[in-house]
Amino acid sequence: MAISLKKSKLTKAIMALSISSVLLSACSTEQKQSVAGTKAKPNNEIRILAGVVGGKNDEEQKLFVQEIEKKTGLKVDMVKPPANYDQKLLTSMSSGDQYDLVYLNTPDMDVLVNQGALTKLNDDIKKSKVLSDTSIISNSDWKAITYKGGSIYGVYNKADQGTMPVLRKDWLDKLGLKEPKTLDEFYTVLKAFKEKDPDGDGKNDTYGLSLAGLFDIQPFMSAVGVKAEYVIDKNGKRTIPYATEAAVPVYEWLAKLYKEGILDPNFLTNDTTKMRNLFMSNRVGMDTDWDAWVGLYNNTLKQRDPNTAFQAEGIPGVNGPNGIMLTLGDPSLWAIPANAKNKEGAIKFLEFWHSQAGNLLSTLGVEGYDYTVKNGKYELTEAGKAAGMDHGVIFPNNSHFKNPIGFLPGVAEAHKVVTDNNATNQIATKDWPNAQKIVYNYAFKAIMGTMPATEAVKQMHDELKAANLIDQ
Template sequence: MLNKKAGMIAAVALSTSLLVTACSTQTGTESQASSPSETSKPAKQETLRILSGVVGGKTPEENALFEKEVERLTGIKVTIEKPAADYDKKLYAAIAAGEKYDLIYMGKGNMDVLVEQGALTQLNDKIKASKVLSDPKVIPTKEWDMITYNGGKIYSVFNKSEGGTLPTVRQDWMDKLKLQQPKTLDDFYQTLKAFKEKDPDGNGKDDTYGLSTAGLYDIQGFMSAAGVKYKYVMDANGKRSIPYATDAAVPIYEWFAKLYKEGILDPNFATNDSGKMRELFLTNRVGMVTYWDAWVGLFNNMKKTDDPKFVAKAIPGAVGPDGKVMLRRGDPSVWGIPVNAEHVDTAMKFLEFWQSDKGNILSTLGIEGTDYTVKDGKYSLTPDGISHGMDHGAPFPNNTNFKNPIGTLPGALEGRQIIFDNNATIENSTKDWPNAEKIVTNYAFQAMMGKMPAADAVKKMRDELKAVNLID
């Protein structure tokens, strides 16, 4: 599945990428009925310059093929620029420098910043005028609420349908150890303890952990036990609070400290990135991780050849005080049109294509002949297509009419349903969150690693946030 939202980034000097344009130079030929002076007019080539975080090919070489596939399917010659790293910085710097893109990919946090800056084109009228984008069977009406601003203003169109993050468990280990699906925080402790102590991989060594995370990303499924939500929560008067900095979160930090002390929690959780966490899960080192629902299917797909007994399964988080689970739904990933875009109508044409069956096939399966083949109406993935996991930017399109002709990866749909069934809501980051996150993370780690009593850590966290006016 994007991964963390950046805050306001100061404008920096960047060299401007040249817009690649191409115009057809096809010369009209004379017909027998035409006079020698009559020739057909050259057809104008539609072009787009796109800045993308995830949409496109998996490698620079495949990205070039992806561009050609878009042109084959739409007639639009596109240039898709995919920065290798620091996408958010590139995005903000490009906008600040006045670089001209026709479409930009972004998460809601990025969009919040750019809307505040006045950098995006309002799209309400264009969406309303589009038979495709205004069709509730293509994009459900309630989904638009997530990206609608004050006054009903809309500045983007969805890239894909987002799921969320949740605990993902080695179900084959659960079955081997005869464990039941955990529901309470104590249930989770007992399950994770068994993964640590009962040799679930059967190698006779004490080399497994119960749980690994990539920092605080994403422990929401456990914070659910206290009914607290990550990032900002605003009350009816706009007063800001961060529930992870409240006393309600203290018992959860204490729970993590117990896991850490007993060697159940991966000792490198605080410095892991998501790649290191995934690697532990895929190499039989840990029984549970907290990650995106779509990755349940990807995990199973990656291991089906070399370890057919491997089974990843998404499970709900811990039940809260109200008897419900509180999970996180991912921020919408969207396409926006900058106010200085040169080809707005063509950009809208691309967005309509992206929500069509052909666009959905491209965004999932990928490029015909490279990622998949079609014979007698039957779709088959190539070896490259299998390795790409049916994800070229939108593994789950918004278009409710779309049915993936290959099917979905094992466990992925079940994971998404858990997200939709369990009070999963998007997080409210605001432009202040990057500064607040540093403070929250610092003291949360100290509490989770037992370096400071959890109650003291939360008090210091809260006091520091108030001191710099990051909560009210």
């Protein structure tokens, strides 16, 4: 098991690998692009299974692949499933489909490493001047994805991101409020967002806070020093801090928000899309989201209305006994399957990906389509503006890279909130999918007031212990 893990579709991953023989989806359901022309030599061809990486549409995807081919000399076949990427990845790997490079996160990597489906990369990393350069990928980053015994099976796609409270800064300023730092101050701000008509339409139609289930109450649990999912001590004993008495005050605080109509009543059934749409449509003053979404929020609203007053801002969570505790996302990685036909080509792609040219492609996109350069000045096209300078990467690992256009409004400051505070990966383990059902069941009861928080936590703990999902 890697040092850092998170839930991120682990259930689907395990289910996918239990299938002994699965046929791949028809190619017509995939975006599959390569440049036509003279057939390249076999050792010059590379086949990639990509998730979020690439163009935003078929036209741009073709240009994206052409750019990789031009810069690397490789002939690239990039398969980009339109949906359910994790399921596609695990199904393809379990069926023996051949790729030279696959995009994944650490939970899926853990499953594939256990299956012996990935190539150990330690020697390749050492031999590479680019991948072994700690100014590009730091020692601490490598440590985060190193397995017991020192084995490494993945190479970073981008720098890690994290979650935090994201608020309407324009509403905060309009109401003459200061950035909240304690639970009491958060309550004051959220109550004002609910009751003081911050959107100015004369209607009582706003909420202070929206969530997507329990995504992500960690910035508030920070107030009591409680970390999400598992904590495992040096003796291997498992605890789930959300199922301890320490978490009760935050459940009670959230229950107060729910009872007073400050918390969006549909938080239980929201997905992130619904939550984000509320935030962007003047319905809610705060949600909790990834740092990248601060820039995407601002960019989206600016594209809709250049004169908008909308301003999203990412802020730290609540300072508690263990400082400010935020959630760091799973590392975004590339891995080489054990059955890859062209490992050398895959390494060549990875070295390009972490170069200046690769960083430009993965962020700004394709020159001439997403951006133009005139007299050394970079400028986004309309397509580039819509893409939000994200073609798989917002913050490259490469510390030498400076975005020549700059970041979307607010995103650099939000990312600094993550890097300046105690943002850590959540530890899921194979037990979390079962434990999650119990934790969420009783957490929702506590927040919605159908059970006192103290009793909900007790039953949560007892049920987890009885199911052998925690040790203490």
